[in-house]
Amino acid sequence: MGEKKLKKEIIERIWKLRDLIKDLEVIKDKIVDLLRIEQDLDESIKKVWITDVKECYYRIIGAWELLRAGIDGKVKYLESSKIFVSAGKSRLTQFFSELKTFDNEKAERLIINAKEIFDKLIQAFQNEFDLLTPKKIIEKPLEPIKKISEKNYQLTCSICGEISVIFTIGKGTLDKDEKLIFNGITHSTSLGKELAEELFMTLKTKDLSKVHDFMKKYHSNEGLDAYCPECDKVYCWEHYNAEEVFDIGFYDCTYGICPKGHRRIIDD
Ligand SMILES: [Zn+2]
Ligand SMILES: [Zn+2]
Structure with missing residues (x-):
């Protein structure tokens, strides 16, 4: 045609x-x-x-x-x-x-x-x-963890390459001092700066499951919101098919269903 x-x-x-x-x-x-x-x-x-x-x-x-x-x-x-x-x-x-x-x-x-x-x-x-949407031609497999600088890392979606998670040192809107900032697909948050060294060491191992464990330990049970543990992959909001749940008008939680059908709560 x-x-x-x-x-x-x-x-x-x-x-x-x-x-x-x-x-x-x-x-x-x-x-x-x-x-x-x-x-x-x-x-x-x-x-x-x-x-x-x-x-x-x-x-x-x-x-x-x-x-x-x-x-x-x-x-x-x-x-x-x-x-x-x-x-x-x-x-x-x-x-x-x-x-x-x-x-x-x-x-x-x-x-x-x-x-x-x-x-x-x-x-x-x-x-x-x-x-x-113009088709992106992905020539080689995407690197899921991208180091931008010593204090700035990005995790990219394994399907489309979109930046899904950013870890950086900086000040969140309500912070007086510098913090370790997590910016995920469902929310962002400020963690203690003293955790930065451990996180950046973990990121250097390029093992996503360890980054997930880090977030579970220091942030919440749901861990890294963009991460599917069963696939061991990162997805953006769209490719994780994120679904918000409301309880009588109030935000309750968000589910993610990865392209392989694995479902979990990614924010609560
Ligand atoms: Zn994507
Ligand atoms: Zn999955």
């Missing part, structure tokens, strides 16, 4: 995504109405929950605008569009956890409808991302 024809088809498909987005808008309005008339709900909670529903919808609008801007394969726009889709998905999961407390048929139906439309949208976005 000619490249011009293919591109024309992509443009048409992306334009037609508006139909699905309109369906999402209709559901969004129905959910907002349901929340508005709910009498057992505190007014301030009502406001927050309505915002969650609306934000899901507006993130998808944003993702769509960015996808259109990325038709020519501009990676910057495509990457931002992916972030918006992912934020929309996060809001959706969040307000589902809120709606589930209603325990009535109408709310249940709305959840099912919204999920159906949203899954179609995600699939459609994903198809276009796959088609439009």
